[in-house]
């Protein structure tokens with residue numbers, strides 16, 4: 001019994017390899033990303049040289065097998081990378097998150113050997129991916145999508161528009177969902193791999209956003225876009241499975257983004273409150289301030305345990321649906337509260353762009369919206385526990 005217990009590591013204890021990986025990603029983010037945060041936020045753009053460095057670091061193909069040039073690591077490594085990067089800049093965190101937990105994940109799981117050969121190699125070597133499900137009229141009700149795919153010989157012809165697509169400006173490979181039969185409801189939905197260069201495909205307007213401004217969020221247009229049949233991901237009419245199963249996992253990545261963000265806000269808060277003096281002493285000496293920081297740190301610890309647990313369950317092949325929904329719901333609330341506290345404790349300096357915390361406050365909001373809003377997470381949790 002004792003031996004059994006000893007073989008169960010505490011959730012936050014990392015293996016040596018995981019520890020080194022997280023430390024090296026954070027060190028990279030601190031050195032290469034931190035100096036660019038303000039400029040990227042203002043211009044709403046991630047410089048290509050930074051993306052190239054992310055590829056060199058190996059964080060754009062974490063779960064891609066070594067045979068295809070990837071790191072051959074685990075989903076948990078993706079979570080660690082997204083957390084470490086988001087601690088510095090959640091905009092870069094989501095770029096890495098979508099690449100790994102949605103695009104690579106879907107191709108790993110559903111791609112044929114030929115698809116893996118063609119696309120995983122590229123995604124490990126400089127090609128950014130995007131995941132296109134949402135449309136103007138279908139967000140939470142994702143399977144009400146109207147983008148149409150019509151079979152013509154050895155191709156499908158796609159027509160329609162996608163909205164809100166992360167990495168739209170940087171990506172060359174898009175996993176796009178369309179229906180082959182609108183009358184069949186969700187059973188018509190099919191996943192396609194679309195390349196930016198395909199005729200009839202264009203990336204449209206980029207959104208001007210509240211937060212994660214450096215991350216591009218774009219409209220995609222399909223106008224008689226011809227996609228080879230070989231680029232169907234999974235089976236025709238089974239795209240809903242691809243979407244559901246990938247997003248169930250992807251939301252753990254958003255949990256990781258949110259705990260990284262909250263840690264970043266807490267780091268700044270601890271440093272600032274020790275330096276800022278009022279009434280003749282550092283504001284961190286006031287018990288009221290200490291208690292607020294202690295509460296935030298406690299909430300973050302709980303959120304991190306939830307994210308790590310959901311991720312470890314996924315890697316162990318255990319059910320994780322409820323845990324994934326809970327970790328995303330809770331982490332996004334913790335990120336909002338922690339970044340809000342950071343603004344409060346910076347005082348007036350928290351409200352201006354010369355200091356870093358107002359950006360994290362803006363960035364936190366997205367955690368409650370994408371990859372299933374908080375209400376949708378609550379619906380998933382309720383279904384799991386109430387039946």
Ligand SMILES: Cc1cc2nc3c(=O)[nH]c(=O)nc-3n(C[C@H](O)[C@H](O)[C@H](O)COP(=O)(O)OP(=O)(O)OC[C@H]3O[C@@H](n4cnc5c(N)ncnc54)[C@H](O)[C@@H]3O)c2cc1C
Nearest residue numbers: 131132133134139140164165166217369370371372373375
């Ligand atoms: C920055 C950003 C990046 C994004 N990236 C991507 C991406 O890469 N790929 C992609 O496919 N999509 C992406 N999205 C889209 C995102 O997933 C959707 O915005 C989200 O799913 C919500 O859909 P909606 O905006 O249509 O809101 P709606 O679905 O219209 O929801 C509006 C409100 O109604 C509530 N609501 C809706 N239905 C119910 C219900 N049944 N019960 C209770 N409340 C309900 C919601 O909780 C929400 O509060 C992104 C969005 C943003 C803003």
